[in-house]
């Protein structure tokens with residue numbers, strides 16, 4: 001697989017190199033130089049998730065890794081199902097929250113852990129990642145107990161749900177957690193600054209597990225195929241995906257799935273009130289506002305890191321920007337959507353509900369809507385219970401984590417303080 005740095009076309013990388021590096025020079029994102037469509041889509045759609053995913057990922061990665069190695073990665077990472085559940089005649093939820101940390105980030109996090117463990121061959125690596133809630137848990141669980149890999153997770157203090165926090169601050173061992181006095185964009189900026197600092201980047205063998213890591217993106221392509229595979233054949237060429245978006249990794253993966261030949265009619269970029277992208281699609285102006293806290297906190301991002309990859313696909317003429325429309329859903333309508341879904345017998349948390357709401361506004365004619373169920377409702381129990389006025393049971397993984405004590409270090413939104421802390425715990 002040939003990848004190019006979107007900020008510097010002379011900086012090229014193989015898949016394995018890019019997985020290790022995370023970001024390229026000038027904080028540029030790596031992106032495939034070309035995407036060759038798959039030839040046997042119908043045959044692939046007939047396969048089970050794991051077998052199909054091995055085919056897709058081997059096709060993308062190319063001869064850099066043996067087929068059997070990719071198969072091992074997939075079989076170790078994708079150990080849970082992604083059911084497509086009908087909520088009405090023409091609207092479905094793709095439930096991506098049946099992994100160990102109950103959010104779609106388990107797909108990318110677990111696949112990345114497989115890749116990096118293989119590629120690092122026992123040499124020391126430090127993963128530095130920022131989380132808006134769910135990445136931290138997925139990455140922490142995926143890497144917990146892998147001896148040569150230390151994980152440092154930055155999260156915005158008091159801006160994520162207590163249950164989300166418990167899922168990654170209770171593990172200990174090689175998982176180190178830091179509460180930053182600031183929002184997610186501030187955490188993300190600290191990570192970028194660290195990557196620009198050779199002391200830290202080279203001294204600690206830094207790697208980022210954010211959705212900027214190409215391996216996470218690759219893994220996420222696979223569940224778009226799984227969604228279409230579960231649709232009745234006559235609905236397959238009419239699918240509209242509503243993607244609840246924050247950092248826009250999920251939507252990037254969906255567009256790559258379409259470029260690979262998966263029949264997807266169009267996409268809705270659904271956000272909460274942090275609506276930089278919907279406004280951009282409407283006006284052509286990129287004008288991020290200050291980040292606003294919402295009940296869909298994993299999407300409280302106003303400077304989405306993955307957007308340059310989508311922009312690149314548009315600029316190269318690979319996709320027509322018209323296949324993406326933006327919908328921003330405010331707090332009130334997020335709750336309205338949760339109640340409407342409950343009335344249909346489907347309990348949903350705020351992120352996925354935003355996807356559903358965007359479909360209700362946008363579906364026309366014979367289109368079939370699929371919204372991504374990005375997190376389990378119990379992960380946002382307090383909000384779901386408040387909005388719906390009914391109690392939600394905790395799945396075992398959450399009940400166990402919530403009974404444990406959280407351990408994290410408090411640090412101001414200050415790079416030097418973070419750097420000193422990292423050297424004190426890792427050297």
Ligand SMILES: *Cc1c(COP(=O)(O)O)cnc(C)c1O
Pocket residue numbers: 103104105133134135211244245246247248249250251298299351352374375
């Ligand atoms: C991370 C996350 C999102 C946003 O996904 P992006 O790929 O960052 O756009 C949406 N919902 C939930 C529950 C998440 O954890």
